[in-house]
Amino acid sequence: MYHNIIIGINLKVDNWGARLWYRHSVLSNDQAWLVAETLVYVMTQLTMDKRQSSSMEQLHKWNLEEPKVMERWIHDFIVEQCQRRPNASAVCSWDGNMTYGELDRLSSNIASHLLDLGVGPNSFVGVYFEKL
Structure with missing residues (x-):
C-alpha cells in the first residue's frame, strides 16, 4: 500500500458503504476504529432524511421544483x-x-x-x- 490511509466510499441512491485501509505502523486498531466511527457519523449526517426537519416547509418554498435524480x-x-x-x-x-x-x-x-x-x-x- 502506497498511502498511509485510504478511504473508499461507494454511494448509491438509497445507501452507502465504505472501506478503510491503513498502515498499522501509522494507526493503531483503536485509532483506525475512531476514524471509521467518525466517517460513519459524517456520512450518516450527510445522508440522513432531512424531511424530519421542522424547516422542511421553508425548504420546499425555496425549492419549488426539485431536481431529478x-x-x-x-x-x-x-x-x-x-x-x-x-x-x-x-x-x-x-x-x-x-x-x-x-x-x-x-x-x-x-x-x-x-x-x-x-x-x-x-x-x-x-x-x-x-x-x-
Missing part, C-alpha cells in the same frame, strides 16, 4: 463537457487555469499511464495532494 457518474458529465466545450474553463484557481480540452488530454494521459501499470476496473488508486 441523475443516474450517471460525475466523470460522465465532465466527459460530456470536454466534448461539447473544449475551450471553456474547467478549472480556475490561484495557480492557473485549465480548459476542458486540457483537462481531457491530461486525464487521458494519466488513464493511459495507469493502464500501462496494470490498473483496471475496480482497482483502488490512492491520490496524494501536497498541502501548501
Whole structure:
C-alpha cells in the first residue's frame, strides 16, 4: 500500500458503504476504529432524511421544483463537457487555469499511464495532494 490511509466510499441512491485501509505502523486498531466511527457519523449526517426537519416547509418554498435524480457518474458529465466545450474553463484557481480540452488530454494521459501499470476496473488508486 502506497498511502498511509485510504478511504473508499461507494454511494448509491438509497445507501452507502465504505472501506478503510491503513498502515498499522501509522494507526493503531483503536485509532483506525475512531476514524471509521467518525466517517460513519459524517456520512450518516450527510445522508440522513432531512424531511424530519421542522424547516422542511421553508425548504420546499425555496425549492419549488426539485431536481431529478441523475443516474450517471460525475466523470460522465465532465466527459460530456470536454466534448461539447473544449475551450471553456474547467478549472480556475490561484495557480492557473485549465480548459476542458486540457483537462481531457491530461486525464487521458494519466488513464493511459495507469493502464500501462496494470490498473483496471475496480482497482483502488490512492491520490496524494501536497498541502501548501
